[in-house]
Amino acid sequence: MTSPFTFKPLEIPEELTPLRLRVRDFLKDIGKDWSGWKVGHSWTGFDKEFSRAVGAEGWIGMTWPKQYGGGERSHLERFVVVEEMLAVGAPLGAHWFGDRQSGPLLLRLGTEQQRQRFLPEIVRGNATFCIGLSEPNAGSDLAAIKSRAKKVHGGWRLSGTKIWTTNAQHSDLMIGLFRTGTGDEKLKHQGLSQFLIDMKSSGIDVRPIRDLTGEAHFNEIFFDDVFVPADMLVGVEGDGWSQATSELAFERSQPDRFMSCFPVLPPLIDDIRQQGNIDRLSARKIGATLADLVILREMSLSVLGQLAEGHAPAQEAALVKDLGNSHEQQIPNLVRELADCQATIERGNRLSELQGFLTQNVPSYSLRGGTREILRGIIAKGLGLR
Amino acid sequence: MSNTMNDETSIGTLMAEQVERLLSREVTRERLIAVEQGTFDTPLWQALEEMGITLALAPESAAGAGLSWQDAEPTLRAAGSWAAPVPLGESLLATWALGSVGLEIPEGPIAVAEGVFRLDHNQHISGTDALVPWIQHCQHLVVVAEQSGQRFVCLLNRDEVSLETVETFARIPSSRVVASGATPVAIAAADNIIGELGLLPALATLRTVQIAGVLDRLLALCVEYGNTREQFGRPIGKFQAIQHLIADMAAQTAAAQVAGLYACRQIDKGNGEYGAAIAKARGGLAATRGAEAAHQIFGAMGFTDEHILHYYSRRLWQWRDEAGSEHWWAERLGRRVLAQSGDELWRGISG
Numbered sequence: 179m180t181s182p183f184t185f186k187p188l189e190i191p192e193e194l195t196p197l198r199l200r201v202r203d204f205l206k207d208i209g210k211d212w213s214g215w216k217v218g219h220s221w222t223g224f225d226k227e228f229s230r231a232v233g234a235e236g237w238i239g240m241t242w243p244k245q246y247g248g249g250e251r252s253h254l255e256r257f258v259v260v261e262e263m264l265a266v267g268a269p270l271g272a273h274w275f276g277d278r279q280s281g282p283l284l285l286r287l288g289t290e291q292q293r294q295r296f297l298p299e300i301v302r303g304n305a306t307f308c309i310g311l312s313e314p315n316a317g318s319d320l321a322a323i324k325s326r327a328k329k330v331h332g333g334w335r336l337s338g339t340k341i342w343t344t345n346a347q348h349s350d351l352m353i354g355l356f357r358t359g360t361g362d363e364k365l366k367h368q369g370l371s372q373f374l375i376d377m378k379s380s381g382i383d384v385r386p387i388r389d390l391t392g393e394a395h396f397n398e399i400f401f402d403d404v405f406v407p408a409d410m411l412v413g414v415e416g417d418g419w420s421q422a423t424s425e426l427a428f429e430r431s432q433p434d435r436f437m438s439c440f441p442v443l444p445p446l447i448d449d450i451r452q453q454g455n456i457d458r459l460s461a462r463k464i465g466a467t468l469a470d471l472v473i474l475r476e477m478s479l480s481v482l483g484q485l486a487e488g489h490a491p492a493q494e495a496a497l498v499k500d501l502g503n504s505h506e507q508q509i510p511n512l513v514r515e516l517a518d519c520q521a522t523i524e525r526g527n528r529l530s531e532l533q534g535f536l537t538q539n540v541p542s543y544s545l546r547g548g549t550r551e552i553l554r555g556i557i558a559k560g561l562g563l564r
Numbered sequence: 565m566s567n568t569m570n571d572e573t574s575i576g577t578l579m580a581e582q583v584e585r586l587l588s589r590e591v592t593r594e595r596l597i598a599v600e601q602g603t604f605d606t607p608l609w610q611a612l613e614e615m616g617i618t619l620a621l622a623p624e625s626a627a628g629a630g631l632s633w634q635d636a637e638p639t640l641r642a643a644g645s646w647a648a649p650v651p652l653g654e655s656l657l658a659t660w661a662l663g664s665v666g667l668e669i670p671e672g673p674i675a676v677a678e679g680v681f682r683l684d685h686n687q688h689i690s691g692t693d694a695l696v697p698w699i700q701h702c703q704h705l706v707v708v709a710e711q712s713g714q715r716f717v718c719l720l721n722r723d724e725v726s727l728e729t730v731e732t733f734a735r736i737p738s739s740r741v742v743a744s745g746a747t748p749v750a751i752a753a754a755d756n757i758i759g760e761l762g763l764l765p766a767l768a769t770l771r772t773v774q775i776a777g778v779l780d781r782l783l784a785l786c787v788e789y790g791n792t793r794e795q796f797g798r799p800i801g802k803f804q805a806i807q808h809l810i811a812d813m814a815a816q817t818a819a820a821q822v823a824g825l826y827a828c829r830q831i832d833k834g835n836g837e838y839g840a841a842i843a844k845a846r847g848g849l850a851a852t853r854g855a856e857a858a859h860q861i862f863g864a865m866g867f868t869d870e871h872i873l874h875y876y877s878r879r880l881w882q883w884r885d886e887a888g889s890e891h892w893w894a895e896r897l898g899r900r901v902l903a904q905s906g907d908e909l910w911r912g913i914s915g
Contacts, residue, residue: 181641181817182783183814183817265914443909444909447902447906451902462895464897464901469841469845477822494818497814500815554812557815558807559807561810
């Protein structure tokens with residue numbers, strides 16, 4: 179066929195409806211006092227107590243083997259749980275990175291000892307992971323990282339700086355990418371390795387970076403000769419680049435890449451109704467937003483199905499993230515267009531709090547997890563542009 | 565997935581590959597011009613008939629292949645991607661509608677009216693459709709007509725209606741159709757298959773799939789041009805500005821493809837109106853964005869009559885407006901959402 183993409187459909191079977199309703203009930207109860215401001219944070223919001231409650235329900239590491247505390251449930255079951263959580267902006271941050279990324283990485287490439295030690299703790303909502311990739315001079319050009327791991331007796335010594343690491347100030351562990359080989363400029367994708375780093379190790383200094391929302395979500399982390407035992411290397415020494423980038427199809431195609439602003443839509447709809455503003459403009463805009471969302475969800479499900487079958491649809495995943503980020507970034511503009519927002523953030527008013535936080539937070543969506551520019555470069559090259 | 569489904573899927577894929585091979589060989593600029601000037605491409609139509617493609621969606625009892633819409637989607641998309649200058653999609657839709665109510669399928673290409681006509685108590689049909697593509701070249705027309713809230717699939721002979729040529733972006737021979745007490749060739753009640761919008765959802769589905777096909781083709785043309793056209797001493801595809809235009813086209817192409825397939829699956833599940841609304845609302849936007857990007861990439865050359873681009877971009881502009889534009893469908897969807905409290909939005913999406 180002429181199409182360069184594969185989007186085989188994946189349907190959520192009706193048998194999963196009881197699970198969906200159970201998650202919905204759980205959230206209704208536990209989230210009854212969440213403010214608009216809080217749910218605006220969605221999957222980056224940090225709430226350890228919540229994550230432990232989610233863990234107790236068996237909704238972290240759902241697809242992992244039982245021997246590591248997992249539930250051996252299907253990817254579709256996990257999808258249902260995740261999208262229900264995102265629909266209400268639940269604070270997933272204390273377990274999200276472990277559940278989405280670090281756990282699956284350890285399952286794939288970790289040692290038996292690493293799996294036994296860390297996976298059950300992720301599953302219980304106890305171990306919070308962060309991802310150490312970017313550096314002050316290596317953002318989009320990730321392969322330019324300079325932080326080094328030097329081999330010493332019994333392990334490694336890490337030195338350098340990581341930056342933009344979400345929730346590092348609350349994290350127990352980091353999966354960090356460090357340079358272990360020679361620094362040959364021409365071979366910058368080689369000689370990188372991933373390490374499991376205990377954030378309480380001596381020599382680690384975490385400095386939260388206040389962002390424009392007035393809060394600190396990401397951090398700068400200084401490594402001053404930090405010792406990491408030899409058994410905390412993840413996967414193969416020198417394979418860090420391909421290991422880290424192979425996670426990206428998982429990272430880039432899930433509903434967190436298009437549902438970050440979803441929680442503002444229900445109060446927006448209620449406002450339009452209460453103000454008597456149901457007209458062609460509001461109907462067309464709301465309808466277009468719904469159509470966009472439904473198609474993104476179909477795309478995300480399709481990528482999930484391909485991943486579950488063992489394929490690596492990197493192009494399709496990049497397309498989901500690019501389209502998804504654009505979708506979610508436009509939502510605060512939609513709210514402004516249809517709801518006549520005041521130029522104030524009114525505490526206690528759900529719509530206003532959500533709009534207040536999201537307006538300020540959405541610029542980060544097309545930066546985190548691969549900038550729009552990087553994604554579009556990947557897509558264009560994947561299509562055969564030389 | 566059952567074995568039968570796998571078999572059908574592979575029949576659908578094989579059929580699409582066959583169509584693709586035929587169209588890539590046959591559809592030249594000269595033949596597109598001839599059709600736009602009013603000559604029917606009889607050899608191409610006959611080739612498709614001989615391959616059995618024109619009855620793909622008709623039930624086996626009517627000598628069709630009995631494919632589902634989902635299985636026929638690759639074939640419809642392939643036809644779109646080569647701007648096939650024959651009423652293949654329309655005929656597939658017509659034979660599907662006729663076959664699904666047990667009516668006999670006539671020979672030759674069949675046109676489809678998107679509006680719902682009226683059926684009076686003498687079984688005569690009246691109504692107007694502002695645009696019926698290909699009708700000049702089709703001896704028959706399928707319309708849905710309503711009588712006291714009940715809907716009927718009707719087969720009309722073209723001689724029973726009056727035609728008035730209309731001008732369109734695609735320049736495919738098209739007419740305004742007026743039926744004033746027309747006597748149908750055949751008629752059958754269709755309440756469980758056809759909703760209040762008649763054949764509009766199925767047509768909107770067809771147009772979305774065709775849009776996805778055109779976008780596939782345009783994307784390939786743009787990548788090729790990006791690699792070969794040189795300016796400032798290097799291929800223009802080396803420039804990030806061009807890469808990003810192409811990446812956005814790719815995203816729109818992917819979205820249109822998923823939208824078209826989604827609508828096909830919804831027809832198969834008896835939920836065709838919702839599927840069409842979602843798909844056309846998204847696919848129309850993809851057509852707009854894709855045509856814009858392709859024209860920007862091809863520059864002044866792509867704006868000339870001589871260049872192939874406009875045979876595709878004019879179809880995108882045509883099909884985004886036909887069978888309800890993205891805005892028309894979005895309004896319908898939006899009014900439905902706004903009729904209920906905000907909490908219902910997620911329930912509607914997640915099912």
